[in-house]
Amino acid sequence: MVVNGKKLNIGYGDHTVVRDMDINIKAGKITSIIGPNGSGKSTVLKALTRLLPYKQGSVFIDGRSLKDYSSKELARNIGVLPQMHSAPPDFRVKELVGYGRMPYQKWYQKNNSEDDKIVDWAMRSTGVWELREKSIHECSGGESQRVWIATVLTQQPEILFLDEPTTYLDIAHQLEMMQLVKKLNKENGIGVVMVLHDLSQALEISDWIVVIKDGKKYDEGKPEDVITPKMMKEVYDVDCDIIHIAGREKPLIAYKEIC
Numbered sequence: 001m002v003v004n005g006k007k008l009n010i011g012y013g014d015h016t017v018v019r020d021m022d023i024n025i026k027a028g029k030i031t032s033i034i035g036p037n038g039s040g041k042s043t044v045l046k047a048l049t050r051l052l053p054y055k056q057g058s059v060f061i062d063g064r065s066l067k068d069y070s071s072k073e074l075a076r077n078i079g080v081l082p083q084m085h086s087a088p089p090d091f092r093v094k095e096l097v098g099y100g101r102m103p104y105q106k107w108y109q110k111n112n113s114e115d116d117k118i119v120d121w122a123m124r125s126t127g128v129w130e131l132r133e134k135s136i137h138e139c140s141g142g143e144s145q146r147v148w149i150a151t152v153l154t155q156q157p158e159i160l161f162l163d164e165p166t167t168y169l170d171i172a173h174q175l176e177m178m179q180l181v182k183k184l185n186k187e188n189g190i191g192v193v194m195v196l197h198d199l200s201q202a203l204e205i206s207d208w209i210v211v212i213k214d215g216k217k218y219d220e221g222k223p224e225d226v227i228t229p230k231m232m233k234e235v236y237d238v239d240c241d242i243i244h245i246a247g248r249e250k251p252l253i254a255y256k257e258i259c
């Protein structure tokens with residue numbers, strides 16, 4: 001499943017924040033969107049997933065306009081984890097995760113055994129199985145982040161859109177999340193588009209990186225071609241070296257020492 005955004009102008013009210021954005025998401029790949037705070041990453045993600053209407057341009061999914069998809073059909077094809085999300089009160093974890101199955105059901109249906117199997121799988125793969133009887137409001141920030149990923153996974157999407165999926169996670173859980181993303185991509189063939197702030201993780205996991213600066217595409221390409229000292233200076237105003245280490249496939253980013 002491919003997603004093609006063309007000449008997109010996107011914004012809020014009269015204010016256009018993203019201009020002239022061409023963005024192409026390749027099937028079955030991991031694409032990361034990077035850029036400074038406020039540069040427009042979430043805005044682009046929202047427009048590609050119909051959470052926000054774009055002002056000009058077009059978005060096509062597998063050659064069909066995003067506007068022509070019914071909500072359920074869209075939810076069976078793409079799963080979205082927005083940057084901000086809140087759960088309705090008094091939901092238990094397993095109930096919330098179970099709601100991810102709604103795009104596959106008629107309004108009068110409840111989860112059947114096939115749905116239950118998928119819900120169990122999603123809770124186990126994201127490590128929230130132990131939390132399943134807890135209220136979502138009793139979960140920590142990191143736990144609730146994983147519960148949301150589980151919910152999105154039960155939609156069995158072909159593409160996952162994740163806006164900063166590692167927010168609130170400690171380093172072990174960040175790495176676990178990245179491993180989960182990689183596994184879903186490799187073993188289940190799910191395409192992933194995610195906004196990441198950790199550029200070392202983006203470098204390591206992505207097949208393709210799109211860099212956004214001030215609402216415009218600054219560059220895109222393979223991680224090693226895009227993440228360079230020049231880009232880091234021009235986009236983030238940060239000095240760094242890219243260091244290659246024997247025995248390690250991907251290079252590391254070494255930021256200038258903090259004085």
Ligand SMILES: Nc1ncnc2c1ncn2[C@@H]1O[C@H](COP(=O)(O)OP(=O)(O)OP(=O)(O)O)[C@@H](O)[C@H]1O
Nearest residue numbers: 012015017035036037038039040041042043044083
């Ligand atoms: N709901 C909104 N209403 C009005 N302006 C908004 C809204 N959401 C974002 N903006 C503005 O749009 C611009 C781009 O915001 P966006 O959320 O896309 O940035 P971002 O790159 O995702 O940043 P961050 O890394 O902080 O999440 C910013 O100037 C922001 O203030």
Ligand SMILES: [Mg+2]
Nearest residue numbers: 041042043083
């Ligand atoms: Mg954002």
